[in-house]
Amino acid sequence: MAGVITYVKESFEELKNNVTWTPWSEAQRLTVVVAVFSILFSLAIWGIDTVFSRFIKAYFGLIN
DSSP states (O other), X not given: OHHHHHHHHHHHHHHHHTOOOOOHHHHHHHHHXXXXXXXXXXXXXXXXXXXHHHHHHHHHHHHO
């Protein structure tokens, strides 16, 4: 159990002293960029899925 406690303490110490954190303003800007691209990508996939779905329905409508 002491090994786990030592590990956690050393991990926090490393995060506090050795990690370079992104400034808050840049993190917010990058979060917005990721959100916008995620929305655009999901809309593109939805559009392609809709087109393929209609194509498949039309194809099976022709062979029935």
